[in-house]
Amino acid sequence: MFFKYLPACLLAGAILASTCRVEAQTETDAILMNKSQFCSGFLYSHSAWDEYWEGTLKRNNLNLGTVTTQSVLYMATYGITDNLNIMAGAPYVWTHASAGTLHGMKGVQDISANIKWRGVNHAFNQKSKLALYAIGGFSTPLQNYVIDFLPLSIGLGSTTFTGRLMADYKYKRWFTTLWGAYTYRNNVKLDRPDYFDTHNHNSNEVKMPNVSTFQLKAGYRGRYLIAEASLTRMHTIGGFDITRNNMPFPSNQMNASVVGAGVKYTLKQHTNLSFIGNVGYTFNGLRINDHYFLESRNVGKATTFSGGIFYAFYTQKTARAAHKDNMHQQ
Amino acid sequence: MKKLTKYSTIAACFGALLLGGCSKDIYDRTANIPALIPQVADGDAGEWKPYLLANNEEFSVATPVAVTNPDYIAQVNEIKAAQADYTSDEAALVKYWSAGAVLRWNEIMRELVSKRNLPPYQNDDGSYPAPSSTNPLAYPIFPFANPPYAARAYAYVAAAQYDALIAAYHYKAIYNRKAPYKVDSTLNVKIPKNDLPSYPSEDAVVAGAAVELLKLLFPADQDYINQRAQEHMQARILSGANVRSDLEAGQALGKAVAQKFATRARGDRAGTAGGNQASWAALENDCLARGEVPWYSFELPKRPPMLPGFGKVRSFLIDSLGVIALRPGPPPAVESEKMKQETLDVYNYIKNPSRERIRIVHFWADGAGTYTPPGHWDAIAADEFIKQDLSEVRWARNMALLNMTLFDAAIVCWDVKYFYYNPRPTQLNPAIKTLTGIPNFPSYISGHSTFSGAAAAVLGHLVPAKAQVFADMAQEASMSRVYGGIHYLADCQTGLEVGKKVGGYAIERAKTDGAE
Missing domain, CATH: 1.10.606.20 (Vanadium-containing Chloroperoxidase; domain 2)
Structure with a gap:
């Protein structure tokens, strides 16, 4: 279920992509490629859980053991202008359950494409700067993979559209970023002719609830090193709980709170090349006086780590030179 | 110009987002099927062979009042009163049930089976609790509607509905009381008319048999089952297809037949099929x-x-x-x-x-x-x-x-x-x-x-x-x-x-x- 999101954190296009990607010129960070700069690379992710929330009940499942989702994402970003980037990526995903007899699944999942626009880039003074971004995203399955086999499905199979607004404030080399996203998810179709969610449907079509996601992150952003900590909240608007001892379903209400940390390092000697690493941990929200806030629901209590390598270069020499001049002037 | 392209691309992305948000309704194969208009009326079904009943008169159905009786006229007026403020919800109810009583109750049963077809979670000591028909709402909820349980449930309900219906057709032929819309031509009728005598109501027979058996088979869902049956009967009044006494006689017959099936079910050895440690x-x-x-x-x-x-x-x-x-x-x-x-x-x-x-x-x-x-x-x-x-x-x-x-x-x-x-x-x-x-x-x-x-x-x-x-x-x-x-x-x-x-x-x- 979730099982899938959190685990293969890059899955399903935009949704929780954020939770496990450090600043790497993605749709969820306040970094842009310069005009005519092209950056691409691979990111490997590993996500595993042996406990999950059935509704809000945390439990394990001896017939699944530890469910592991791994993926390799290829992603590329291109600077159309200094303030407008386009990016696209797609992961290959494979799943495995350590116990029980269920067969793991594997395959190419969803392609996602984003357009990121910086509308405001205001320097208050030499030290502090505010930038505002609007990002539009789209994702769709690249093949008709199995969605009705959670938690071992590689994705939910929904075509999605995401609108995201982001604010980034930087003081010297310290930054904080806040964004909110709303993801519209198209309905999906099952292999079986009928199904029951909270009532019976004489249909293979499943109405997918939309999703909102928020992230707050802060850290250090230097020329070569970026280090950050983040808190991400995914909330499914609608959907239903997994019933007692039932299997998860694509339109469950999958809510998750994730804390994460990440670094990105660009080689000084070879600035084309950068490495990133990230960890994420799903937790059960905050408990205050027996009330939970940001409660996780119908998702795996996943621990995720990822690592990747990205290579950037200019497609036009003049652009690079112009940028260098620009840099020197700064 | 460049800027214009840029902005319009962004606008298009969000436009697609908004447009897409308009329709998520899913297509359901039977949600909008038309009202049942039988090609063959099967008016002789009163002579078909029952499964469990000794014959089609084993349970009696009282002689109905004549259509000229003031009590009957009051019942026709009940229909007219119900139709006076006919809402779109009521129209939807009439349309839904007009597709056929056996079909709809079979769909309801499929829903109940799906809902209750969940294996119980284990106890702390690694043993498994068994659902109890005497305490159906305690976890694990009774029943665990696995394939054999479901097969038996579908069979009993279907056979009881059939036995009750052929008995109903038998009495329809005997009493030959016309449908209310044949008696009062001013009545507004919301479903296709037919020539079948309406006493006792075939819909009520089907619902009555289902309700009585489902009480036994899905005791945790009684409220839901009763609500559906009540909607079903309401749809029959609203549509002008039946007066209340058609429905009451039908429900009573369906219930009586179903009780005979329920008695058989209690003794059919399914209760001990779970076995024990030995x-x-x-x-x-x-x-x-x-x-x-x-x-x-x-x-x-x-x-x-x-x-x-x-x-x-x-x-x-x-x-x-x-x-x-x-x-x-x-x-x-x-x-x-x-x-x-x-x-x-x-x-x-x-x-x-x-x-x-x-x-x-x-x-x-x-x-x-x-x-x-x-x-x-x-x-x-x-x-x-x-x-x-x-x-x-x-x-x-x-x-x-x-x-x-x-x-x-x-x-x-x-x-x-x-x-x-x-x-x-x-x-x-x-x-x-x-x-x-x-x-x-x-x-x-x-x-x-x-x-x-x-x-x-x-x-x-x-x-x-x-x-x-x-x-x-x-x-x-x-x-x-x-x-x-x-x-x-x-x-x-x-x-x-x-x-x-x-x-x-x-x-x-x-x-x-x-x-x-």
Whole structure:
């Protein structure tokens, strides 16, 4: 279920992509490629859980053991202008359950494409700067993979559209970023002719609830090193709980709170090349006086780590030179 | 210009987002089907043969008041009053129920089965709690509507509805009280008119029988069931199809017939089919004594086998000796070359499954949280019967024949499973990972294959033009279990053959029930 999101954190296009990607010129960070700069690379992710929330009940499942989702994402970003980037990526995903007899699944999942626009880039003074971004995203399955086999499905199979607004404030080399996203998810179709969610449907079509996601992150952003900590909240608007001892379903209400940390390092000697690493941990929200806030629901209590390598270069020499001049002037 | 392109691209992205948000309604196959207009009225159904009733007059229905009686006129006025502020919700209710009472109650049953088809979670000590019919709302909620339980439930309700309906048609012919719209031509009628006498109401009979039996079969869902029945009766008044006394007489008849079925159900041995620690141990020991490898549960912690005594449940159509006579020869011995080959075949199927094979596995899986294979065959049959414009009573007759054979398939198949107690493929080769859950009972013979073989045979008899289509579906359902890695080929081939023989019993009955 979730099982899938959190685990293969890059899955399903935009949704929780954020939770496990450090600043790497993605749709969820306040970094842009310069005009005519092209950056691409691979990111490997590993996500595993042996406990999950059935509704809000945390439990394990001896017939699944530890469910592991791994993926390799290829992603590329291109600077159309200094303030407008386009990016696209797609992961290959494979799943495995350590116990029980269920067969793991594997395959190419969803392609996602984003357009990121910086509308405001205001320097208050030499030290502090505010930038505002609007990002539009789209994702769709690249093949008709199995969605009705959670938690071992590689994705939910929904075509999605995401609108995201982001604010980034930087003081010297310290930054904080806040964004909110709303993801519209198209309905999906099952292999079986009928199904029951909270009532019976004489249909293979499943109405997918939309999703909102928020992230707050802060850290250090230097020329070569970026280090950050983040808190991400995914909330499914609608959907239903997994019933007692039932299997998860694509339109469950999958809510998750994730804390994460990440670094990105660009080689000084070879600035084309950068490495990133990230960890994420799903937790059960905050408990205050027996009330939970940001409660996780119908998702795996996943621990995720990822690592990747990205290579950037200019497609036009003049652009690079112009940028260098620009840099020197700064 | 460049800027314009940029902005319009962004606007297009968000526009697509907003537009897409407009329609998420899903298409439901039967949500908007038209009102039932039977091609043949089957007015002689009062003389058809019942399953359990001694005859069609076993339960009496009181003589109705004359249509000139002030009490009757008051009932017609009740319809007019109800129609006075006819809301769109009421119109939707009328439309929904006008598609057919047997169809709608079968759909409701499929829903109840899906909802309650969940295996109980284990106790802390690794044992499993059993749902209790005397305390149905405590976890685990009663029932665990697994395939045999569901097959039996569908069969009892379908047969009770059929017996009650043919009794109703018998009284309709005797009393011949016209429908309210034939009595009062000023009445506003919201559904297609017909010439069938309306006392007692066939819809009320179907609902009354269902409510009474579902109380026993799905006690935790009584409120929901009563609400649906109340809506059903309200729809009949609102539509102008029945006056209240048509409905009351129908419900009373349906209820009385259903009580006879409920009494039979209490004594049909299903209540003890779950077995106990001693009987579970005996199954294993008997298998060892025969020199064979016994089945074991693949669930963790190990779950007791599902309803090992179900093969002893009393069928309506096959006596206990008949069940034993249908038992096929043994599966290949576990240590034999043949079994090694069969296990290897299963492994090869699951090693690199194609997308199409997985689709087939999942199309037919009908596992936990679904209406089970009998429910799937009911859905297939319903889709076909909708096209045939059957009368209400023929709907009931066909559904009863189908569900009787599915019940028989469950009994015969479970008898075979626990007679041989044969291991699943994964037990012989743990490298066999499955594309659907391994059902918690022995392998030989395949339940899906037995159900499908029986259902396809009966449906082929009822709709001869589609016989080959149903046979092909049964073949695919059967093979889906091999593709899924949970059955050997022999389980499935033998299951289909046995199922076909089981179907023969219902076909024999169909030929002599007076409806053909």
